[in-house]
Amino acid sequence: MGIDVGERRAAGPTEVASGRYVLGREIGRGGTARVFLARDRLLRREVAVKVFRARAEDPEELRVQEAETKLIASLNHAALTTLHDAGIDVTDPERPQVYLVMEHVRGGDLRERLRRGPLCPLQVAWLGTDLGGGLAYLHQAGFAHRDIKPANVLLDAADAGEERIRGKLADFGISSLIGSVRAGDALTGTAAYLSPEQAEGEDAGPESDVYSLGLVLLEALTGAVAFPGDVTASAMARLDRDPVVPASVPEGLATILRGMTARDRRARMPLDEAVPAFLDWIVDDRVRRREDQGQGSESARIAAARRYDVLDTAPEDAFDEVTELVRRTLHVPVAIVAVVDEERAYFKSRRGVGLPQLPRAVTSEFAESEGLGTWNIPDVLAVPSLRSHPFVAGEPHVRSALAAPLLTHDGHSIGRILACDTAPRTFDAEDVATLEGFSRIVMRELELRLASRRALFRS
Structure with missing residues (x-):
């Protein structure tokens, strides 16, 4: 047929x-x-x-x-x-x-993803690591891609709540053997992402792909095309100026992107330097986050919690479904989704407890000592600072607890999802993974709502 x-x-x-x-x-x-x-x-x-x-x-x-x-x-x-x-x-x-x-790469393409807004710097650094590595492999095989653009970048995890976004290059329809394209025949690809030498009709080699990838990553950070306009205006603009890297871009990433988008192809940062530079920035960013978890970052954490606009709204069915699933899956009587601001832990959903919120101070000492990871507490009575907690000393008399953080894409913990039992209990690795999965579901719901609001205000 x-x-x-x-x-x-x-x-x-x-x-x-x-x-x-x-x-x-x-x-x-x-x-x-x-x-x-x-x-x-x-x-x-x-x-x-x-x-x-x-x-x-x-x-x-x-x-x-x-x-x-x-x-x-x-x-x-x-x-x-x-x-x-x-x-x-x-x-x-x-x-x-x-x-x-x-x-089939389930996350869609980068062009679709950017319609919901730009990526965070950490996501862009991961994309640079993935795509730069794939492109280097393609070059080593003797081919140039020649059409790198957001529509040809597929995402394994395109959701804004996913910190470790993964990218794949697609569409090799106009790829060519390096050095096989004659001068004058090289103006192939998408105008907004052409390299200066392609715009002038020169051969498109590995350095041309590096430039195009730099433009794509810059657009992912800013949400804006570096060289907009019709085909001629877009293609010619890059002959007169370098793309603008806004001051808001973290300096380490800005340095890499400037290196990748140098107009002179001979001065462009090669991929064997750019990919390790992206990885170094990711490691440095993780170190910075750990150092910033002290008092200095609290205002940023509060701002992150407030941007979702859920602290003073009524509990919602979507979160009630999650806590009910937590109870049934982990076989616990108590499940809570809590968002934490300056003074309180506000329960967006609760099962097995009556109070809608608690003072933040009741667990502040334990929270400060245990950091951002998932808390796994087989017997809360073994933790002195938790013995007077209202849910431990009174109804429902919690004796064991598992609590996964609600982590934003930019590394802030805005609250926790908790599974609690009324008897001492050791939660195993599968239990931990299950609750952390529910935590990601909650964050995806919050991110989707935020993206919908932004799209509504833009339209």
Whole structure:
């Protein structure tokens, strides 16, 4: 059967490879192909199927399509999309059609993610580490990507609440062997992310990819395209000036991005320097966070808690569902989602306790000594500062507790989700992982609400 999905009706999915792959909704498109979410019936997994828009009218067109297939098949790196399968439909022998079956990266692409707002510096540093590593691998294999842009960056964890975002490079349709593109033929790619030498029609090599990646990471930090405008204005602007790196960008990251986007390709920071620099910045950032957990960072933590606008609102069904799941999953009588401000722990949801909030001071000594990690307390009576806690000395007479922090994407703990038992109990590693998973669900809900409010105010 044919697989020309560009002409398919909305009546139902199209089957590929004799029915092994069933195409569903479109999840991406470009100048030469469309990408569909699909179901692999044989292995029972979701995949992405890329189908070239036009059937190959001549041998040269088919050769280009086959070249992309062979290129992707030859690559094996965590930051590059993986090719599972490929085929050529020959229903019409005169016009064969190539399709690729690739891994489905669930987080969508960076272009979609940036519509909800920019990423935090730590997320951008992780993206720089991933994408820079994948790009270096591609260059070592002898290829230049030549079309790095947000739409070609796929995210394993695109949610704003995920600190460790993971990126993968996709779409190698115009990749070329390094040095094989003739001068004058190199103006290929997306105007907003072209390097200066590409804009001048020179050969696009590894340094050109470095420049384009620098622009993409800068946009991820600021939420704005560095060189906006029509094709000509955008392409020519970079010949006159370097992209603006705002003063708000942390200096360490700003230095890397300036190095990657130097106009002179010979002065550009190579990837074997940029990737370690991103990793060094990530390590330094973690050290800074630990040092900042003292009194000096409390105002920033309070501001982080208040930006979600939940401290003075009534408890909500969404959080009640989470605490009920905590009770059932961990088999505890008490479950609480608590957001902490200057003076109180305010319960956004509670199961098994009556009070809607407690003074922050009742656990301040324990909190200061235990830091930001998950608290696992087999017997609260063994902790002197907790013996007088209202829920320990009185109803419901808590004797053991597990408490995971509610961590924002910029490293602040705005509260905790707690699971408490009325008997001494040792919570195992699986219990800890379960509660930390519920903590991330709560933060995703808060981040989605915040993103929705921002989108509403912008519209």
